[in-house]
Amino acid sequence: MTAALDSVRLDINREIEQMLQQQKPLLLGINPALGPMFSQVENLLQGGKRLRPLFGYCGLRVAGGEWNISHAKALTSLEFLQACALIHDDVMDDSKRRRGNLAVHEYFKESHSTEGLRGDAYLYGIGSAILLGDLCLSWADELLMKATNFSSDVKELWDITRTELMAGQYLDLFAQSSLEPDTTLLDSVITYKSAKYSVERPMHLGAALVRHDVSLERTLSAYAIPLGKAFQLRDDVLGVFGDEIETGKPSGDDIREGKYTMLISLALANSSETESEKLKSLLGDHSLSESDISTAREILQQYALPEVESLIEKLTREAQNVVDTLETDTETKELMRQLIVMATARKQ
């Protein structure tokens, strides 16, 4: 089954490359000054685990589909949508790095400074990144429509996916802006921004490439939603305890950014007043020392990590139960189990 996933990943990589090579002459034909925009998106899309297309592939398998090139093209659109989300997200969070490189807005900001250009380097950076994200969003759609021969079922799912993604992202911004963390709201963020966007909708999309079946969609949701939530919780854990080299982002960034993740919110709720105040004072300070980060990690480890890990386990089991009772071939079941491991036991 790993071989199947690897082979799907290769197909996706090839389709990304092909789409980029189609857009390149168009973009540079408008003006060669667009070169850096192209290089940045090419660069960004070289990285990534292709998780969303893999979930799409899984949905397609459960629906009984036979994998082919036009499926690969259709699901590659998810990688372009994700590129838009990442580029725009990094602007919103003012994150400096992504997939081991400078974030897009940081790249353009730095090139503005290095070349001694006119105007505000920061605005130049975010302006370029906003536009590159917009391009990726447009290209995602372009690719999907061409690949699916304009199927209206698929298009409807695609429309919902985009609206839910943007809505989930805004809910996250909103949740982060409240003075005290609100775990109910955070759960809604996790549902829309992660569970639906990263797992459920890609699976629905994959299934819709084969046939339109509401009851099948429901079954896929029963697997996807808990798994997607577990996926996000694993992300929260990696954002604090992850290995910098494996994740490609500085470890402890969630603390420096003061992000209300479920992990951090639970620690604030469960720890003593002194420790909660201590943790609060560290959150959102970009100049934290390694020892400050360690202090925060200790509080999180003591008051929230076990609960989050057991929540991940519970959600993972829910997803596993769906697989166990599903009527499908053994290979597809094995694939679904493998994706559970990939999403929840990963290190990056």
Added chain:
Amino acid sequence: MTAALDSVRLDINREIEQMLQQQKPLLLGINPALGPMFSQVENLLQGGKRLRPLFGYCGLRVAGGEWNISHAKALTSLEFLQACALIHDDVMDDSKRRRGNLAVHEYFKESHSTEGLRGDAYLYGIGSAILLGDLCLSWADELLMKATNFSSDVKELWDITRTELMAGQYLDLFAQSSLEPDTTLLDSVITYKSAKYSVERPMHLGAALVRHDVSLERTLSAYAIPLGKAFQLRDDVLGVFGDEIETGKPSGDDIREGKYTMLISLALANSSETESEKLKSLLGDHSLSESDISTAREILQQYALPEVESLIEKLTREAQNVVDTLETDTETKELMRQLIVMATARKQ
């Protein structure tokens, strides 16, 4: 003919309203916290001249089409695309106001400050605006596809339109970042950001709703490109000499923002060294007094305004010549002439 344009405008307004009312329960159903996002886009879309749909209508007429509801729906997508462009553009330029109200990012920044929320108010503002622009971009596409029943000719035009828009916007950012204004580059910006995006592609889109005809597209371009350039040059003039109440934006904003418009670039190139240095020293200073703005206006009036006005006249004549030799009905010709006046002799 004015009555026809007014009636098209009413159809577009109704379709905007209908699309918004369709999205509202979806968005608020995800979470009521999305209320302000919805209000902001509703607010923004109440304003605007509907110029792009009107050009689309004109293209449709030249192609011999009979206006109907699904045409109105299809061309309304241009207003949602424009909403995305405006929201994102205001973030990039850090413009404070739009259509007489706060710009979207300013609205969210201010509400963050007023409500004493957590985190950086500026990032909250731009984050919300980026996402609202993304939503508008997605909705634009959603509306177009539904209205046109997934026509691949229309979709292809739509894809080009979006790519050219984003490319043109980036070229503008890039042109603004060079130490000295580059009129060749600025001409390319005007071509993509204005002439193609605001006039040519909407006309092509309108025509494509009727039939696919490359030679017709070429004729429309011969009218649209000079007219679109004249439209942008009029915008440059209004950005410096316009009436604040009519334009809905502070007059002199282009000077405060230090924008290299064609008008400003020509003044820098044509004026004496002393005056050019004086103008340069005023550009990009957000704290300019009314008297500073007047000084800049005088230099622009003396060294660039006559040239820009005569360029507008020349381009307008080019567009008019196309109308004169075009084989189409008298009413459509009158419409095309009316649009020339609207685009080039406007005050807002």
